[in-house]
Amino acid sequence: MTPREKLQLSYEIAFFPPRLNQLWENWKINQSSPDADTGDALDIALMLHLKLPESGYNSMRALTRVAIYQAKSRAFGIPAFIRAVRHHFGRPPINVSEIPGEYIRDFALPSFGRNSPGGRTRRGN
Numbered sequence: 001m002t003p004r005e006k007l008q009l010s011y012e013i014a015f016f017p018p019r020l021n022q023l024w025e026n027w028k029i030n031q032s033s034p035d036a037d038t039g040d041a042l043d044i045a046l047m048l049h050l051k052l053p054e055s056g057y058n059s060m061r062a063l064t065r066v067a068i069y070q071a072k073s074r075a076f077g078i079p080a081f082i083r084a085v086r087h088h089f090g091r092p093p094i095n096v097s098e099i100p101g102e103y104i105r106d107f108a109l110p111s112f113g114r115n116s117p118g119g120r121t122r123r124g125n
Contacts, residue, residue: 001037006037006041006044007041007044007103007105007107008107009037009038009041010041010042010044010045010048011045011048011069011105011107011109012109012110013041013042013045013082014044014045014046014048014049014069014073014078014082015048015069015072015073015078015109016110017073017076017078018110019110020045020078020081020082023038024081024085027089033089034089039089039091042082042086042089042091043086043091043094044103045082046079046082046083046094047094047099047100047103048066048069048070048099049070049073049078049079049082050094050096050097050098050099051097051098051099052066052067052070052098052099052104053098053099053100053101053104054098055101056100056101056102056104057101057104058101058104058105059104059105059106061106062104062105062106063104065106065107066099066104069109
């Protein structure tokens, strides 16, 4: 997995509930642990829920997007779920207080919601 692919996976784990649920279900069904790259992505995903960095990021647009993703993810309890999954697999503690600037990137996430493909639709549709 390339560093960019790992960071993309981290964003999906951190801010796209179906991706985290899919990984968790696969690990439960197969009674397996995440591989090294996915474990690292899980760690980065938790870091993406920390305080925004004061410096070191490359793009204000990316910083704004992460802030919006953080706010929206709270409705789904994603940070607590990530912490529980990490605890289940015995991942080491994260000893940083803010997101490292190099993790602030402008990644778009897959569509999610009532009108997205595969999402719920209103009655009669």
